[in-house]
Amino acid sequence: MPELPEVETIIRTLRPSLLDRKIERVRIHRQDVIHPKNTDLTSHLTNRAITALERRGKKIIFNLDDNAKFYIHLGMSGRLTLAAAQTPTPPHTHLILDIASSELRFTDPRRFGGIFWLGTNQSPDADLGPEPLTIQPKELAQRLKKTSRAIKTALMDQKLIAGLGNIYADEALFTAGIHPQIPAKKLNPPQIASLTQSIKTVLNRAIHHRGSTLRDYRDSNNQPGNFQKNHQVYDRAGKPCATCKTPIIRIVLGGRSTHFCPKCQARKRN
DNA sequence: GTCCATGTTCTTTA
DNA sequence: CTAAAGAACATGGA
Incomplete structure (x- = not known):
């Protein structure tokens, strides 16, 4: 969760x-x-x-x-x-x-x-990639170019970048205008730059709203988060895109629900 | 009964 | 051998 x-x-x-x-x-x-x-x-x-x-x-x-x-x-x-x-x-x-x-x-x-x-001997970051709030586009590019998996799947790999899960991978890709199914290694430098910034923007906004509560999540005082009200694509299949009104699509990638706007996140860019 | 769920790890396949 | 895809884990809600 x-x-x-x-x-x-x-x-x-x-x-x-x-x-x-x-x-x-x-x-x-x-x-x-x-x-x-x-x-x-x-x-x-x-x-x-x-x-x-x-x-x-x-x-x-x-x-x-x-x-x-x-x-x-x-x-x-x-x-x-x-x-x-x-x-x-x-x-x-x-x-x-x-x-x-x-x-x-x-x-x-x-x-x-x-x-x-x-x-006293083991480190918590042995099996984790860099922190997404401070990662630089150059480092993300370097890591993404090593895999042909869909960019959505790559973003959820904790060894590639730590902290993103199903909600924020979908939301960051929407904000960056990137189709979730594009092979990670095919992203061009402007797309990487946009994605790096989008990840930070989405995560910082979500922190500001104290996280997303879909069902289970509560903070340590048992309070739910509020960011789910700001989701642009996650869990919004069939609902109109806030930008262009096109219905949000749901597909399955890597066994997980994936949500995106087919117009704002088109494979061919214009 | 069926399908789905904010995640990770093990197994199987290519 | 390695990367990618798929199954498994356990419980509950729609």
């Missing part, structure tokens, strides 16, 4: 309550959301203070006062919420960290997400 803007919103809403606070108790309801699977998370976390909370791609990274790190990935349906102690725990809550008089809860019905222990 959560892509870069949602994860960024979550860390911003969590920071004031978590920074420099001690994890007093660890409650594990499902051991199988913890990776590697034999990690003794209780020993690692109990009585440690959280010294920094960061985002890398879609990962939420916790830095501890002993220099160890771990990250939480929310997968498709995960939530990370802060609630007053003793308030009812939602179903599918797999991990609770008691911090001050609150509970930090990891809740994830589909369990595609998890908690990943890094310790």
Whole structure:
């Protein structure tokens, strides 16, 4: 569910309550959301203070006062919420960290997400491409020219560029006026420049609106985002394009729904 | 019952 | 061998 803007919103809403606070108790309801699977998370976390909370791609990274790190990935349906102690725990809550008089809860019905222990030796960016908010056109061009996959599919590859998912890949391609099915290596320099800028514009706007809530997403205070109201193409199949009124098309690429305006994102440019 | 879902990883195919 | 395509994971809502 959560892509870069949602994860960024979550860390911003969590920071004031978590920074420099001690994890007093660890409650594990499902051991199988913890990776590697034999990690003794209780020993690692109990009585440690959280010294920094960061985002890398879609990962939420916790830095501890002993220099160890771990990250939480929310997968498709995960939530990370802060609630007053003793308030009812939602179903599918797999991990609770008691911090001050609150509970930090990891809740994830589909369990595609998890908690990943890094310790002091592993880096959270081992398997991630560059950050999209700061990437330069030259670097994006260099990476895209190595693959013949559809540009939409390439943008969702976290090793190529980190943080974009199905919503923001579609939205960025619309803003750049690029057809999602064009092979990545076929984009010309002006298109790459436009795409680089569009990615940043779309993500920054989405962060400003606190992310998109289609169904599952909530920030750490359980509040939905608002950016879905500004979607130009995502989940708008059959509805008129805001620019030209042509109905938005839905196709499947890489097994994922892909939405675009056949006129504003025509293959042949004019 | 069917299809679909904001993601990633493993397996199969070319 | 490698890149790309497809299937799998688990749950719930329309």
